[in-house]
Amino acid sequence: MRHLLSTGDLDRETAVHVLDTAAGMAATQSREIKKLPTLRGRTVVNLFFEDSTRTRISFETAAKRLSADVINFSAKGSSVSKGESLKDTALTLQAMGADAVVIRHSASGAPHTLARSGWVDGAVVNAGDGTHQHPTQALLDAYTIRRHLVGAGGTADPAGRDLAGLRVAVVGDVLHSRVARSNVDLLTTLGAEVTLVAPPTLVPVGVEAWPCRVSYHLDPVLADQRPDAVMMLRVQRERMGAGAAGGGYFPTPLEYTRGYGLDARRLALLPDHAIVMHPGPMNRGLEISADAADSPRAVIVEQVANGVAVRMAVLYLLLAGEVSPAGGHERLDDRTGIA
Amino acid sequence: MSSGTAQRYLLTGVAPLGGEPTDLLLAGGVVAAVGADDVRAALGTGTGADGGHGLDDVVTVDGAGLVALPGLVDLHTHLREPGREDAETVGSGTRAAALGGFTAVHAMANTSPVADTAGVVEQVWRLGRDAGWVDVHPVGAVSVGLEGASLAELGAMAASAARVRVFSDDGKCVHDPVLMRRALEYVKAFDGVVAQHAQEPRLTVGAQMHEGVVSAELGLAGWPAVAEEAIIARDVLLAEHVGSRLHVCHLSTAGSVELIRWAKSRGIAVTAEVTPHHLVLTDELARDYDPIYKVNPPLRTQADVDAVRDGLADGTIDIVATDHAPHTREDKDCEWGAAAMGMTGLETALSVVQQTMVDTGRMTWADVARVMSTAPAAIGRVEDHGRPIAVGEPANLTLVDPAARTVVVPERQGTASVNSPFRGRELPGRVVATFLRGRATVLDGQAVDRAGQHAGQHAGGGVADVPGVRS
Structure with missing residues (x-):
């Protein structure tokens, strides 16, 4: 694994190894001294062409906990906003000696362009590209699901295990969601059954080739499939209503909430063990009610915490670890001193 | 001269x-x-x-x-001059045309300034004559500034030294049905033809590639086949209603082939072109986000490629035209979303037609002469090209x-730009x-x-x- 561009590039073994590594990282984060020396002297650049404070500080925290030097390069107020190309920005970072570039970009495929171009030597980590992929989000989602639902209902160590047999419903704006695409690929690779639930206008043409089911109705999915996890996607308000470019996907927020919002009634349809997830930031009252967001089965805040551990694992494996899909993984303990 | x-x-x-x-x-x-x-x-x-x-x-x-073969005639070339001489000039573009076997090209109107007046089309025509590589027949814009609002002075361009007979807003669709109707009617006065870039604009806002399985996976905004087909359906009916000639540029979908076939069966005076790249390349090439494959209309599916080959073989599609679209390196050396649409084609067109249609036994060289010389000359009313060898x-x-057999090396081509999708391929x-x-x-x-x-x-x-x- 030289770059992390898409969860579609991960096989089951590699994905499980990332989750196991993340578990090891999480274990260190309950210590008084959270910092590990592993990436001392290495430089991680957070190259954010799109505002995302949450994802940026998650990566920043992860890199700092591994003792890497972190440079935050935000497109806002920089040369990029003056028309500098991706190429020249990348060449600049290369000249400064970036060992890893964590890139967030509004254009789908921009991380691929960076990785393919030869402009930078370092590892490229996709932190969200357009409506394409957000692989570390899917990894933290898978990590969270595994922690709660694998190994005697979350009471035993799930190390080495995948998500075989679990059912996950992903609900909302699939069309514009990089989270949905990443999760369909990864959760399926890990053996879970994914059902996408959305109004037909928010399902992409071509979805029939995806390894998942698609439903236009949330209630029967909750009642009949009894999902183990429900993942609510953020619905942007500009998608609704008529007129404006990019709008008109559904008539009103109220109609969306009636059809696809997770409220108290729907929450009650879920099996007792089921968890409620959301990648954030939430639109309370639109795709998720306060009842659901604040319920004991919501793991939304924990997803954020797990994000740091997963990103530590990814940076560690790309910069210090030896991962090959064919096997022969280096033991995490050997390099980090994690016991 | x-x-x-x-x-x-x-x-x-x-x-x-x-x-x-x-x-x-x-x-x-x-x-x-x-x-x-x-x-x-x-x-x-x-x-x-x-x-x-x-x-x-x-x-x-x-x-x-x-x-x-009779010298090839391209009905669809972007020579970029005036305005984008950093990508191509009339001189470099027509040299590329000669190297590709062409003796006449139609220079599209989306230059800067737009070729929407007699002055600009005469300038392009003279530049072509002075360069001397091929005969340059300027295409006149249908609407002022390609804005799609009001008719350009089509009569003045037709009567100019450039003798314009083909009118197109190519790059943009004449989407207003009233403007399209008027243009179709108006060009009858000088035996002109409206060459439509069929793309319903509201269905293709922000479109990046063919809408289908690949776009769904890549998360790139889709350019649905229906956006092309809806305009073609409307325009053949308009052409029938007003009794005018219609030419459909760079047809790219199986549904479009069916529509043209139906229109011809009704006796509608429609002609259609396909590009070399739509005869061989598919949307699968977008998978690594290399914008060399970003083009408008987009590369479609294998089923569409098969359909346009069928259409070309059975005469539903009249001609092959290159849509040669040179771009500077900076316009392709970037992320997909920021890249320009288009690919060069003058120097590979004949090879692609040979590979896809002749070497497969679907067409003879006489057919090649028809679709790349005789028929485009007839559509453009170019009298001294596309003639018999006699x-x-x-x-x-x-x-x-x-x-x-030749391996394509864009840097060795005559065109000033290197955005060939066939780089490294043996043709x-x-x-x-x-x-x-x-x-x-x-x-x-x-x-x-x-x-x-x-x-x-x-x-x-x-x-x-x-x-x-x-x-």
Whole structure:
């Protein structure tokens, strides 16, 4: 694994190894001294062409906990906003000696362009590209699901295990969601059954080739499939209503909430063990009610915490670890001193 | 403007339209003689079996194994001048055309300033005439500034020295049905044709690639087939209603082929073109986000490729046109979303047609002459191109070696831009020579400029040094 561009590039073994590594990282984060020396002297650049404070500080925290030097390069107020190309920005970072570039970009495929171009030597980590992929989000989602639902209902160590047999419903704006695409690929690779639930206008043409089911109705999915996890996607308000470019996907927020919002009634349809997830930031009252967001089965805040551990694992494996899909993984303990 | 050249060319053993090999004598800008006996008589000398004739003013081209075609005519070329001379000029673009076997090109109107007045089309026409590689026929914009709001002065462009007959807002669709109707009606006054870029704009806001399985996975905004087909359906009905000629640019979907087939069965005066790239490339190439494959209309699916090949073979699609769209390196050396749409094509078009249609047994070389010369010349009302290879006809010819194979290296092409989607691919066929009114613009695959010929390098000079050509 030289770059992390898409969860579609991960096989089951590699994905499980990332989750196991993340578990090891999480274990260190309950210590008084959270910092590990592993990436001392290495430089991680957070190259954010799109505002995302949450994802940026998650990566920043992860890199700092591994003792890497972190440079935050935000497109806002920089040369990029003056028309500098991706190429020249990348060449600049290369000249400064970036060992890893964590890139967030509004254009789908921009991380691929960076990785393919030869402009930078370092590892490229996709932190969200357009409506394409957000692989570390899917990894933290898978990590969270595994922690709660694998190994005697979350009471035993799930190390080495995948998500075989679990059912996950992903609900909302699939069309514009990089989270949905990443999760369909990864959760399926890990053996879970994914059902996408959305109004037909928010399902992409071509979805029939995806390894998942698609439903236009949330209630029967909750009642009949009894999902183990429900993942609510953020619905942007500009998608609704008529007129404006990019709008008109559904008539009103109220109609969306009636059809696809997770409220108290729907929450009650879920099996007792089921968890409620959301990648954030939430639109309370639109795709998720306060009842659901604040319920004991919501793991939304924990997803954020797990994000740091997963990103530590990814940076560690790309910069210090030896991962090959064919096997022969280096033991995490050997390099980090994690016991 | 010179109507020919003092230089005479004897082409020995060439196969007109892939038929029986024969000899052709080009003199005075026309085909002066066909067949060994008539050539000998025309030269007034005994010609040996080896083609030797002992005449200093006759260059002999050994045409054994070469197919002779009427000079190719491109109905859809972007020469970028005026305005984007950093990507292409009339000079570099027409040199590329000659190297690709063309003797006439139609220069699209989306320049800066837009070719929407008699002044701009005359400028482009004169630049083409001065360059001398091919005949340049400017396409006039349908609407002022390609804005789609009001008709440009079509009559003035038609009456100008450029004699514009093809009108198009290519790059943009004439989407207003009233404006389209008026344009179709208006061009009847001068036997013009409206060449439509069929793209419903509201269905393609922000579109990046063909909408389907691949776009869904890549998260790139889709360009649905229906956005092309809806406009074609509307326009063939409009053309029928007002009794006008309609030409559909770069048709790309299976549904579009069906619509054209239906319209022709109703007797509607519609013609259609397909590009070389839509005959061979598919949306699968977008998977690594290399914007060299970003083009408008987008690369479609294999089923669409199969359908446009079927349509071209059965005559539903009338012509192949390149949509040669040069772009600077910076416009392609970036993320997909920021990249320009378009790919070069003049120098690979004939090879792609050979590969997809001739080598597969679906078309003959006579068919190639029809779809790349005769029919586009007829649609554009270009009278001295696309003619039969016969005595007295203008000596606009291209010689092709179908047995050659070439690896595409964009940096070695005549075009000023390197955005060829065929980089590194081996393609069959090679243009050996091109003649524009009897003057060689290409010999042994090399461009021959007019100055070189005026300098008299043909006899014992640079031209005669190349293999296969002797004085």
